Amino acid sequence: MHELAIAQSIVDVVEQRASECRATHVKGVRLQIGEASGIFPDSLTFSFEMLAGLSPLLEGARLLIETVPHLAHCQHCAREFVVEQFVPRCPLCAEWSADILSGTELHILEMEIE
């Protein structure tokens, strides 16, 4: 259900941009989805394909998803590390003070039109 609402937002944005560009058809849409964004890519693809099928402009459009890792920077030892299961604790020095660098992205990067 969550992914369906996200897919609807993508379709809305893409339809608007495509009509601004006077495109006759959208062939594909490329996204960047962070690992910590709470989005399951397969569900998002399923929802997007269903909604695209209802849109004359997007019918048959493919969704390409780039996954962005959940990374943090340790303020204590200055290393970059992968955040496991949302716990931002440095695996090297075991400190809790970390800045999140990436992983929450929900971005539409570009679309391919004709």
Place this chain on the structure above:
Amino acid sequence: MPQVTIAQNILAPNETIAAEIQQTLTTLQIRTLNIMSSPGAGKTTLLECSIAYLRNKLRIGVIEGDIETSADAERIEAAGAATVQINTRGACHLEAHMVLDALAKIELSQIELLIIENIGNLVCPAAWKLGEDLRVVVMSVAEGDDKPAKYPQMFATAQVLVLNKLDLLPYVDYDLEKVKRQVFAINPHLRVFEVSCRTGVGLDAWCEWLVDFARGEK
């Protein structure tokens, strides 16, 4: 085949409206909480108790989100707060445009604190900003002590956690210390209140915090 750059946050349309709401409320010196939990954790009861406790101390307005029925809005109204009900008719979370519509139905000059009670759901509401200053998660001890680890995004994006139904602790397998370890691992800055709406334990600290928050003292 031309490629067209879009470079836009998927939730940007929602976040634009949320920022407008926050700006409007800040200008009116109204502070706002977005309260979230799984169904049955006790959000509405916590609000009823808080409104009753703060009756002569703080003017509170409430936006009630539910999939169906106005039962909760009626409870909040009876407790003494200005209330607007939003029914999402199936949608699993509130979105900023729904809150914007609801704001038009509240006499904003009459309130100091706005509380938005989100749909009971530990997953989807975490992704949608509603114009709130802070996010509050309510969790009851009857839900099991593994929820923060299972629904980390909700606990990672909140600033306050209210652990409710503390009176049930002797009857359920719920390890309070384990829960605190989990939530502080995900979110070391989370402020935690332990309450029982049934017995009233802990409500004083929570309600005093609400007053400080509404007056801008956090």
